[in-house]
Amino acid sequence: MINLGSYLAISFALFVCGILVMIARKNIIAMLLGIELILNASALNFAAYTKFTNNNLDGHIVSLFIIVIAAAEAAVGLGIVIRFFQLRESIHIDDAATLQN
């Protein structure tokens, strides 16, 4: 039951869910949730490939860095969202369509 195929399938499903959330939602924070899903899907992929191919842990390293980047992305992204909210009193993605003003 535990094999590469099942992991890839789960990762694929997570990725597609992430894409759906990214595109269907109009709330910036909800889109960030989608990004987290996508990042997790890729991290899971790396860990699975490491386990089911040569088991040399390089994939774990990449997954770790993905987690690190996800944390940094969440911090900065949410910082931007809050700043945006202070300026616009909205976190609707369509309000963020201009480069200035």
Next chain:
Amino acid sequence: MNSTVVTYLSQSNEFSAVVKWLTTHLGFDATSLVTFVIFAVASLIVVGALATIGGLGTYAERKISADLQMRQGPNRVGPYGILQFLADGVKMILKEDIIPANADKFTFILAPFLCMVGVFATLAVVPFSSGFMLADLNVGIFYLVGMASLVGVGVFLGGYASNSKWSMLGGMRGASQIISYEIPGTITIVSIVLLAGGLSLKTLISGQGGLPQEWYLFHNPFAFIGFFVYFISALAETNRAPFDLPEAESELVSGYHTEYSGMRFGLFALAEYIEVFVVCGVAVALFLGGYKVPFDLGTGQILVDKLGMDGMIAKNIGQVLELGSFFTKTFALYYVVIWVRWTLPRLRVDQLMTLCWKYLTPIALFNLLGCAVWMYAFDGKSIYSIIFNSAAAVAGNH
């Protein structure tokens, strides 16, 4: 499944006898079944015992506070009022479970369970003794930190779901406090991990000994400071006074569980008391030698050698001694926590954050660096062994 309880019990003859008996009668290899049963029973014991300890925590809190304030405290139900917590429990279960009309129902129900799950999941790795420990994960302490942070989510959601100003403020305070104080706490843990060379709680404890000079507390000055940093962070993470801002009753009625009643409130309270026990246990494991007993009594080897006891019985005696050692130290710290609560006044929010970010975090980072330098410079020897060895060397020269 990497369970210490099962490993420990499988050493005994009775275990193999039972397995053999079941195998012959059931017609398949029963090792897994017995293992699972033992594990389930052990888990039930731990959960039950800890729930009791949590309940007794409320009693201890009231009794000790009464002592500190020269009052009597609960004294009607049972001898010295010791059954008070049962009475309280019964009262809570029988109370009406109120869910406010405008509350976010799903979240409202979920929040206390998240707290409970977070706390009880940590119990899996709490090292009660070398043999009685549900799971010896090799990322044990890390797992514990991760699971404990679920409590923060629970507190936050509890505050949000109640749809009340007090609860909201309490929940936000609680969550921000918990994620802030996780940082110095975790960094301090990392510095001890550095000394021990492993994340497993067994590794962490095995680097220490039964006698105080073999504890990591007295290993080097940085670890000594680190203990206090960890203890303060633990107090704040468990929302205990003087950091009980999330439930500051004079400002926020009762903080994030203002709107909760009945057993849902009870779960919050129970989670808090058990978490205090867990963080005290972790402090003991990290700094105060954990379950270690002096003079190798824990393995029972000395009893076998000197008194000619049977191996398993000696081991069992050793386990009991280790349990005693662990619980004694943990309860001592538990007493300190309650003592602090009834002694120190509450901090303001800005003071709380100042303490965390401007004092504890830099100190913790400094300690981490200091421990690393100590390990590099003194080859991991403790300050006691350095002094003792040099004194011995001097004495030997003359």
Next chain:
Amino acid sequence: MDYTLSTVAPIVLIPFFAFVLNAFIVKKFTKLAVAISTGAIFVSFLFALRIFMDFMNVYSVGYYIHKTFTWFDLSAGSHVFKVNMGIYIDNMTAVMLLMVTGAATLIHVFSTWYMHDDPRFGRFFVYLSLFTSAMLGLVLSDNLLSVFIFWELMGFCSYSLIGFYYEKEGAGNASMKAFMTTRVGDVFFLLGILALWSVVGNVTFVDIYKAIGAGAFNNLYALGIPLATFAGVSVFLGTMGKSAQVPLQVWLPDAMWGPTPCSALIHAATMVAAGVYLSLRMYPLMELGHMLPFIAVIGGITAFGAATIALVQTDIKAVLAYSTISQLGYMVIGIGVGSYNASFMHLITHAVFKACLFLSAGSVIHSIHCQEMPQMGGLRKKLPYTFFAMLLCCFAIAGVPFFSGFVSKDRILGDALVLALTNANHIYKLVALLGFGGAFLTAFYMFRMLFLTFFGEPRDHHIYDHAHDEHLGWNSNVPLLILSLFTLGLFYSGSFTGQGEVNLFGSKNEWFSTLIHKPDATSLHHFSEYKAEEFGSVDTRDKVQLTPAVYDENHGMSEHVAHEIHQIHHIGAILSIIIAFCGIFLAYSMYIKKSVNPGWWTSTFANWTKALKNKYYFDDLYVGKIIQKGLLPFNDLLSRFDMGFFDKYAIDGWASVNRWAFTISKWFDNTIIDSGMVDGTGASVRMMNVVLRTVQSGKIQMYFIVIVVVLAGYVWTLSF
């Protein structure tokens, strides 16, 4: 000792880093900055001491350390243009390092007392650190170029420190004057460096010596004079500027506007001596250029002239300033008469006693807040330690036997006397006369100062009663006493290596004259064996094979000639002792016994006194004649040329040409560039824009969809 980067470079770098650090922290952490500065120079002193002890240990004339690295390399093909920097340490450098760091340490300590109440307490130490590192860099330099760099750096420090009290107009003017006057010498110094570079190919001391030894300067002329003379005079003009020789001496008296410790360090002990040090280094060049008589005369005039001016000064620091100029004159005489090691010894001894004298003057001034000697008197009861230190120093500078000044000055005067009596050039007779006369005047005016300050009845009771000697702390007295200890002659004349007895009169077996040898024409061939090593390398030279330096009683001359010279030296020594005591006695009878009335002298020689008080009208000459009559009209002329010719024809003419060109280019711009190209581009871009801007909607999700679909397509194509 193994010489690597780490054992030598800290001497310079520690004060320099202290300077850099202090420059940042001095405002907030003044006390710390002071401690860092003082500590840094002390550490540097320890390093210098270590080097000095090592050299004393080897005790060989030929021991040296020469490390270089390439600063920059602009070589192209066969044309080599490489500038090396490096350090060169021989016996002279080692002694110099010890003197500079030692004196600087004590002066730093003294300054912690003297400058304590000053609002710019810390900044003073910042300058001191920079100055000390520059001076040490100069001493360690192995070539003239880096000497010049540090030379200018010291000039800057001197400028900053003279103008330290910049609120006072005089201080500002004095600093400007010092800077401008030494600049005259520096320009010539740079010219000399270039002249040497043109011949030698680089300006390392050793290479210059080698070139001179190999005769590279023969038959080379610049501006019709021999190149060696040209270069020598140029370098010596640098010395004249830095060491305040006539006629560039005018800046040094004014430099006394600076704080007294800085006067002690810079304008008495070290920086002004750097000029003499440079001339000593360049001695073979001077010799080759046949300019020793010229040098001797300049030195003689300076020594005597400054001494005469010092006679009439009433400001205690002015007396010391002129005495400094005078003593520097003696050193220059020493170069001029070929008394190489005596000249250098005088540099060292003078540095010690003059630093001590200035510090003593500083503690007097700081105690009574007054610099005028007529208002002092009787201070020896109030300031006993200061008095004691100053007394020893006066003995030393006056040339009383057993003191350092006697040991060095006597040798210079003796050599001058030898040349006066034996050399065919009669100019040396004048030099000897000026030298001995100056020695008499020196003894007189120094003791005049001492008597006026410390003896007799207090002339101004208000000042006397308010002299707060209780403020004198250990950090003011200890440096004085240590320095005054080193005014004793035996430190310089003794033999520290067990070769013969310690000779207190100091003409035999001195370590100084044994170790420091004149690099004259006969000994230059030694330098052809000298090798420079890589900067980072460990010094591997076999020290055991060096022959220990031995005192040659006959100085390599035949016994007959040597005997004659020794006789003349003895005459000179006796003469200078008599002269010194005459001077002291005259001062005693004028200012203690009052049997001779100084007023009679001033009224009888009123014109002379007036000339002396006006410093021989040098300032009037420079300001009134040269600057106002000479430079300002020239300036006018230049500006008139600027306005009348250059502005009118060159600039305005160019403008009209431009205006004409502009008309053409304007048309071109408007019609072709603007309408055709710019607007055309704009129009075409706008047309594309209409199409493209629908794509850039700013809707992130649209972008995301495009990204995902394109990615999918890309992967699809790849997967086949």
Next chain:
Amino acid sequence: MFTNTLFLLSALVTLGGAVAVVYSQNLMHACIYLLASLFGVAGLYACIGADFLAATQLVVYAGGVVILMLFAIMLTGGTGNNINRYGLEKVAAMGNKKTYFFAGITAVIFSLVILKILANVLKAQPASVLAANEPTVERLGTILATDHILAFEISSILLLGALIGAAVISRPRKERHD
């Protein structure tokens, strides 16, 4: 047996959480579902012996990212703003049929491609015998501090930058009136 159970549970929680994130109309609930999904991923890591990754997943996501998200939701006024400050009606914040339609089409296009590749990969994949799960912490630490030290340092700088950047960006600034 035990591991298989854990795997099944984790996979269910992961996928269920992810699907719930897609379908939930309440942002707060979506966030909680995301938490469940991330916990499931941690379980999946644990199933293939990536113990350190699993613990990191717990610490970083449960303790950090999700709480941050919750905070951001609170600080930006929860879920209800369908109207912008000019009073114009907009697409609902949590999406409507149209957005789901576009998302669905994109996902389908993407899925087709990925499924094709997945099929290739799975066909080529030999059914190898799995290595036993070993503790990875020590090896991971060694690799991290030797082979991947540059990436490690760069990520530390990235985190520092993110820390400062987030603090600077979200700091409330006073409007200048001049």
